[in-house]
Amino acid sequence: MAKSRPEFLIALGLAAGPVVAxxxxxxxxxxxxxxMREKLHWSYASAGGMNTANALGYIIGAATAAWWSRRFGARAVFLWSMVISALALLASASTGDLAGLAVLRFVGGLSTAITFVVGSALASRVHNGGHQSRSAALVGVYMTGVGIGVVLSGVVVPAALTAWGVSGWQAGWLLMGVLALVAVTPAVWASRHVPEATGAAAAQRGRAGLKLLAPTFAWYVLFGAGYVSYMTFVIALLHGQGMKTWGTATFFIVLGAASAVATLLVWGRLIGRLRGGTAPALVSVVVLVGVLPVLLWHGTVAAIVSAVVFGGSFMAGPTAVTVLARRMLPQHAWTSGIALLTVAFSVGQAVGPLISGLLSDSSGGIAKGLWLSVVLLAVSAAVALVQRERGAAEHRHQDAPTLVPVPVPVPVPVPADRSAAER
Structure with missing residues (x-):
C-alpha cells in the first residue's frame, strides 16, 4: 500500500509527531x-524542575513505548499519544499552580516520548529496501518536524505575549494545543501508508545488538543533558541580556528553520554515509560550537549565529541514533532499541536542566548554568568515538525465514538372493 505513495510525503506526514512532541x-x-517566571514568581531551579518533570515522564514513556506498540499497534499508539499531548497543552493554559503544571508537564513528557519513539520506528520502515542512505534521508525528513514545530511556536507564543503581556503565557499554551490537534490529521494519513513490520526475530538477537550500542547509550545521556540545558535557558539568557520579545522570537524562528533545513538537506544524507560513532561525535562538536556565541558575546549577531549553528545540528542527534539502531538491530527490535536509547536520552534531559537551573541560581547566573552544556557536549563527543559499527552484517538477514534442510530418504539396495519374506 505504501509503495503507491511517495515515501517523502509519508515521512513528512509522520513529522507531525515531532512537531507536537x-x-x-x-x-x-x-x-x-x-x-511564567515573572508572573508565577519562580526561581530558576523551579523552572528547571518543570523540565525535569517533563523529562521524567519522557523516561517512562520511552521505556514503555515498545510495550504500548506491541499491545495496541504502532499506528494507534502513535496517533493517540499525539492526541493526549495536545490535550495536555490545552490543559496547561488552565492553571498557574506549580504542582498542577508539573503534573501536566509530566503527562506531556510521557505521551510525547511514546509519539517520538513509535514515530521514529515508523519512519524507519517507510523505506524497507536495502538502501541505507535512502532510509537515513527519510528519517531526517521525519526529524524536520521538530524544526517546523519550533518555527510555529516561535510565531505563536510571541504573538500571544505581545497581545497579553506576561499573562499571554496561557494563550500560548492554548494556541499550541489547538495546532497540535490539527497536526493529528496528516499523521493519520501518513501512518496508514507505512509498511507493516516484517520478520519475527528472536528477542535475544535485539539484546545482543543493544550491548554493542553501549557507547551510544552513554553518549546519548551526556548529549541529552548538554543540549537540553541550552534549549531550556537560552531564551532566559537572551532576555536577561536585554533582548525583547520579538528579538527572542526571531532567534527561536531562525533556530527552528535551521533545524528543519539542515536535518532535511544535510544531516540525513551525511549520517547515512558515516559509520560507527563518527556521526554522533560530529553532532556533539557542532552543537557545542553552537552554544558558544551567546556565552562569549552579547547582541543580536551572536544570538543569530548561535541559532543557526545550534539549530542546524541539535536534531541530528536523534537522527544519528535512529540510523544506528536500524543498522545494528534486526527490524523486529527497532522499536524497543530506539525506545531504550531514548530512555538514555531522557535521563540526560531530566538531570541537565535541574543542575543547570541550580547553577543559574548561583552567583554566576544563567551563563554559568549554560557552560554545563559545553562541558557535557565535549565529553559526549569523546565517548561517541568509542562506538564501532558491529553486528550490521550479522543482523542483515536475520529477519529472513530460516530454511531447515529436510532429510531425503535414500533407498537402500536389497541383495538379489534375499527372499520376498526377508524383504
Whole structure:
C-alpha cells in the first residue's frame, strides 16, 4: 500500500509527531519561561524542575513505548499519544499552580516520548529496501518536524505575549494545543501508508545488538543533558541580556528553520554515509560550537549565529541514533532499541536542566548554568568515538525465514538372493 505513495510525503506526514512532541511540548517552554517566571514568581531551579518533570515522564514513556506498540499497534499508539499531548497543552493554559503544571508537564513528557519513539520506528520502515542512505534521508525528513514545530511556536507564543503581556503565557499554551490537534490529521494519513513490520526475530538477537550500542547509550545521556540545558535557558539568557520579545522570537524562528533545513538537506544524507560513532561525535562538536556565541558575546549577531549553528545540528542527534539502531538491530527490535536509547536520552534531559537551573541560581547566573552544556557536549563527543559499527552484517538477514534442510530418504539396495519374506 505504501509503495503507491511517495515515501517523502509519508515521512513528512509522520513529522507531525515531532512537531507536537518536541516543537510544542518540549521546546516552546523556553519561550514561555521568562513570562511564567515573572508572573508565577519562580526561581530558576523551579523552572528547571518543570523540565525535569517533563523529562521524567519522557523516561517512562520511552521505556514503555515498545510495550504500548506491541499491545495496541504502532499506528494507534502513535496517533493517540499525539492526541493526549495536545490535550495536555490545552490543559496547561488552565492553571498557574506549580504542582498542577508539573503534573501536566509530566503527562506531556510521557505521551510525547511514546509519539517520538513509535514515530521514529515508523519512519524507519517507510523505506524497507536495502538502501541505507535512502532510509537515513527519510528519517531526517521525519526529524524536520521538530524544526517546523519550533518555527510555529516561535510565531505563536510571541504573538500571544505581545497581545497579553506576561499573562499571554496561557494563550500560548492554548494556541499550541489547538495546532497540535490539527497536526493529528496528516499523521493519520501518513501512518496508514507505512509498511507493516516484517520478520519475527528472536528477542535475544535485539539484546545482543543493544550491548554493542553501549557507547551510544552513554553518549546519548551526556548529549541529552548538554543540549537540553541550552534549549531550556537560552531564551532566559537572551532576555536577561536585554533582548525583547520579538528579538527572542526571531532567534527561536531562525533556530527552528535551521533545524528543519539542515536535518532535511544535510544531516540525513551525511549520517547515512558515516559509520560507527563518527556521526554522533560530529553532532556533539557542532552543537557545542553552537552554544558558544551567546556565552562569549552579547547582541543580536551572536544570538543569530548561535541559532543557526545550534539549530542546524541539535536534531541530528536523534537522527544519528535512529540510523544506528536500524543498522545494528534486526527490524523486529527497532522499536524497543530506539525506545531504550531514548530512555538514555531522557535521563540526560531530566538531570541537565535541574543542575543547570541550580547553577543559574548561583552567583554566576544563567551563563554559568549554560557552560554545563559545553562541558557535557565535549565529553559526549569523546565517548561517541568509542562506538564501532558491529553486528550490521550479522543482523542483515536475520529477519529472513530460516530454511531447515529436510532429510531425503535414500533407498537402500536389497541383495538379489534375499527372499520376498526377508524383504
Amino acid at each position: 518536541l516543537g510544542f511540548t518540549r521546546f516552546a517552554y523556553a519561550l514561555l519561561l521568562p513570562a
